Amino acid sequence: MADYPIHEYDVLVVGAGGAGLRAAIESSANGAKTGVVTKSLLGKAHTVMAEGGMAASMGNVDDRDNWKVHFADTMRGGQYLNNCHMAEIHAKEAPARVRELEAWGAVFDRTKDGRILQRNFGGHRYPRLAHVGDRTGLEMIRTLQDHGIHQGITFHMETTVLTLLLDGGRCVGAFGYDRERGRFMVFHAKAVVLATGGIGRAFQVTSNSWEYTADGHSLAYLAGAALLDMEFVQFHPTGMVWPPSVKGILVTEGVRGEGGVLRNKDGKRFMFDDIPPLYKSQTADNPDEGWRYTQGDKSARRPPELLTRDHVARCINREVKAGRGSPHGGVFLDIAWIKEKLPNSVEHIKKKLPSMYHQFKQLADIDITQVPMEVGPTTHYMMGGVKVDPQSQMSTVPGLFAAGECGAGLHGANRLGGNSLSDLLVFGKLAGEHAAKFAKANPAARIPMDQVEEAGRKALEPFERGASGENPFAIQHELQKTMQDLVGIVRKEDEMQQALIKIAELRARAARAGITGNREYNNGWHTAMDLNNLLTVSEIVTRAALERKESRGAQFRDDYPQKDEDWGKYNLRVTRDSHGAPNVEKTPTIPIPAELKVIIEEQSK
Amino acid sequence: MATATFRIWRGDSKQAGFKDYTTEVSEGMVVLDVVHKIQAEQANDLAVRWNCKAGKCGSCSAEINGNPKLMCMTRLNSLPLDQPVTVEPMHTFPHIKDLVTDVSWNFRVKEKIQRFTPRKPDAPDGTWRVQQADVDRPQEFRKCIECFLCQDVCHILRDHHMHDKFIGPRFLVYSAAMEMNPIDAADRLKDLHDNGGIGYCNITKCCTKVCPEEIKITDNAIIPLKERVVDEYYDPLRRLFKIFK
Known part of the structure; x- marks a missing residue:
């Protein structure tokens, strides 16, 4: 032993x-x-x-x-x-x-x-x-x-x-x-x-x-x-989109909370065009009211930029797909405009959003107190x-x-x-x-x-294959591309089926991963180990997304673009079946007790 | 697409040296991107410590062309690419492998510093009333991402190896953040004087220069702490007063 x-x-x-x-x-x-x-x-x-x-x-x-x-x-x-x-x-x-x-x-x-x-x-x-x-x-x-x-x-x-x-x-x-x-x-x-x-x-x-x-x-x-x-x-609706190497880095929602607005390439605040019924009564219907809300006016309703993340991300996606995006495939997020409203806007922005100022200055050569940022959705x-x-x-x-x-x-x-x-x-x-x-x-x-021995033995296998094995970084990159392209922000049946085939291929390749060098601080080995988790969960995400045949919250199905009332009664639960495969089953949502129901009803007025 | 040569420190504490890697580079790349590209394509076992790749976690500290920097925040367009870019681990800490060093000393030092100790709350609900102006300074210090570049560049640690006598700029800033916090009630001056080695700092400001968070380490943290220590321990009038107290 x-x-x-x-x-x-x-x-x-x-x-x-x-x-x-x-x-x-x-x-x-x-x-x-x-x-x-x-x-x-x-x-x-x-x-x-x-x-x-x-x-x-x-x-x-x-x-x-x-x-x-x-x-x-x-x-x-x-x-x-x-x-x-x-x-x-x-x-x-x-x-x-x-x-x-x-x-x-x-x-x-x-x-x-x-x-x-x-x-x-x-x-x-x-x-x-x-x-x-x-x-x-x-x-x-x-x-x-x-x-x-x-x-x-x-x-x-x-x-x-x-x-x-x-x-x-x-x-x-x-x-x-x-x-x-x-x-x-x-x-x-x-x-x-x-x-x-x-x-x-x-x-x-x-x-x-x-x-x-x-x-x-x-x-x-x-x-x-x-x-x-x-x-x-x-x-998340707002990640950096340029330069390519920083694509995805988060741009805080706080930018919009402080008065930042989203515009397309024509300068239009497109978020006013699509306010979901669930939020209509709580959302400002003009830019001035939105601005007053961000400045603490209690009688004002919030601007549509502060709708939920799933919705804002989809609206941005729509603008880009319709050819109304920014030069690098995003939309514009503008906080600099508040100089029209605040005399000390430069200092104000730096004080309220210091990391954002720093991040754009350093990584993209952009001064957010002066010009708009380019942003787009990022897995969050x-x-x-x-x-x-x-x-x-x-x-x-x-x-x-x-x-x-x-x-x-x-x-x-x-x-x-x-x-x-x-x-x-x-x-x-x-x-x-x-x-x-x-x-x-x-x-x-x-x-x-016995479990310890087995796990230890398996973990060392990539070393035995050495340089003749598969490159774990290459497998990870392919998995990331697969999930991004086929199980991303907009999903459909045939693409997700393709993703499952691809994931199975990658799993077979991951089982042949090879590592050079020794066990000391070996990032290649670490990546090979982490890959197993990524592959397991990528398959589960894909299978669950396939099962839910509706669009709700973060899940948007191109082939089922509407919310389905019946699906709103179920969560999906995934367990491992006796063959080691994921079993996805519908399970009724937790019933909401009367005292909580009352609260929900009161608050939706 | 342009290419660049990166001269990266490879090896462990027993045997190590520079190795050159040439790779394609594109617009907007940072040094960490290139290191990752080399790792993925040419050297799978290259050891590099990183987490967020957004300048927020302070993991990827290294010496790039001899300058202590975060790899994730150093853009290639700030470096001359007509010659090899050298990337080395921090010098002040024991080397583990390639670009990774053993920074555990820092974690041990922190444990020894008197922890945050709140005074009695101002309101019956257990909360405090503090003005923004009174927390601006501790907030500056709390921007610290613990990249330890200030420790790396401090000559008391780097050249004189006084790790057992001097806690270094990071932990002077850490102490200052609590000393200047209007809610904290502890007194760390004796400890800074007796064990922290605050007197060793001769305000060369190297730490301030390398801080990626642009904390004014020397001017805003160390010098005020030094003044407080001097007031407490070296003020002749106060000493006299203490004798007769």
Whole structure:
């Protein structure tokens, strides 16, 4: 038997972004011996890239806000496929989670009376996003990191989990390797929390960092857990489109929250042309009202640029396809125009959107205080993920929990901007708390050494093939192109069928991947390992998208362009069948209790 | 399409040296794009640390033509491509492989610094009332993405290897962010004086020059902290006052 080091924990957290860190802090506070495994260095996780803010109905800027409005906004944004209990918990607990961050050292922007400032964002009725300029994610991860390092948590940096370990259907730990030396190690735990983020690296144009290779989704699925809503991949409407090498990098919705407008090449604000009925009563019908809204006029309705992301992304796509796009295949996002309204607009923009100013200046030679940006849709967020219990965050596999982007339920068919950071905090905390409870109630199980041996053997196979094997980077690039072209923002049956054929081919090639060099910090090897997760989840996304024969939220089917009332009663649930293939089945949405229904009805007036 | 030659540091702590790679380059590319292209096409096992490729995570620090920079934010049009572009790992930290260094010392230093400790809340709901003007400065410091380029370029660490006596510009900025936070109640001056080695900094401002977040490290963080330490420990009147207190 191989002599791998064994790390013993009550709770093992996989991932050190917002959800993972928050889970670990809570788990440790509940007396559980807690370990965190992270693919990167501490403080580098994808959370760092979140810009706009975290949604919490504190009502600091508009006291009409409260949890009920936030709840109703979240459900409407998710086209009512959300788990209403998660949406309720999220709306109720988000304010306390934000205040807690301040007590741990976060330095938010302030209102005039010295409280935490909140800003407007798409789909949110009132200014609701606590923020720090346009670098809120950095503030959040640094706060959790700097708090977490004093909580008695053990961090395994630059370490990757290859497989979850199971004993009689219960998750009892994980097996992985450290990137620096390539050494295998066993994590023996009474409970495991997955907080691995999303799947954006399955697509060519993405705002996501390299880590987003669907690890948690794939690990949970292979361990037997059910996944939910896997057809819903959010394409953020505004990513950079030029120069080519930066295509996909996020341009925060905060630009539009601060008064930025979208125009086509004819200078037309095309968003006024297409306002969905669900939002008609809440949306401004002229530019002046929209501007007043962004400047805090409580009697004004929000501009159509701040409609939900799925809708804005599709409108941009339509403009480009109709030949009304910008020179590099996007549309114009203009914040510079506010100089007509504000005398100190240059300073104002730099103060409110410092990273955006910096990003465009440095990467595209463009001064956003003077000229419009060119933007287009970019793969941004995975609404689908591990099906969890709304309160405990436990998956359908005992001992296995999930929180944050790799979990599912809160966002339904489309996530509202700002609901991700609050999701991480609210459900990260719950996952940590309940994982610690589970660990207390359930004694350690044995380590299934056969699973460890098998995973270790398989992981080393690419080295045996060496240079004669397939290049893992080339396979990843082809997969990204396949998903981008065939399972992207506009989907149809025949293209997705082609994608499935292509994915199967790529899977066969990935099984022949070869690696040169040794195990020490070998990015080629890391990529070959991550590929398995990407391929597994790409197939699941495609199969779920094929199954849902309607257009709703983030899923747009060219062959079924309308919303179908009947489909609105179902989520799609994916499990692994006895042959190891994904089984996609319709499952009724969680019934909305009467007291929550009333809230939704009241708020839609 | 134009080509460029990249002279990349390859190898581990036992044996390493430059290796030249020639590859096609296109408009708008940054150094990290080229390194990735070389990795994908010519050297699959090339070790490079990166995450966001948007200048937000501070993972891809390196020395490009001798200048400490983020690879993801260094555009090729800022470099002369008629000669090889050299890309090396940071010099101040132990080398692991190729472009990757062991920066774990930084994480150990941070753990030793007195954590953020809030004063009593101002409002019954446990919140504080703080004016924007009073948080502008700590917010400047909290822009830090922990790329550690300031540590890399600081001669006290780079040339004099005083890692056990001096916490470096990053952690002076980290301390300053808490010291100047109106909600924080802890006092880190004694620690900065006794253990942080703040006196070693002789304000050459190299750290400020390389900061990708344009934090005025020396002027806004280190010098004010030095002044506070001097007031506390070296002011003759205050010393006299302390004796008779």
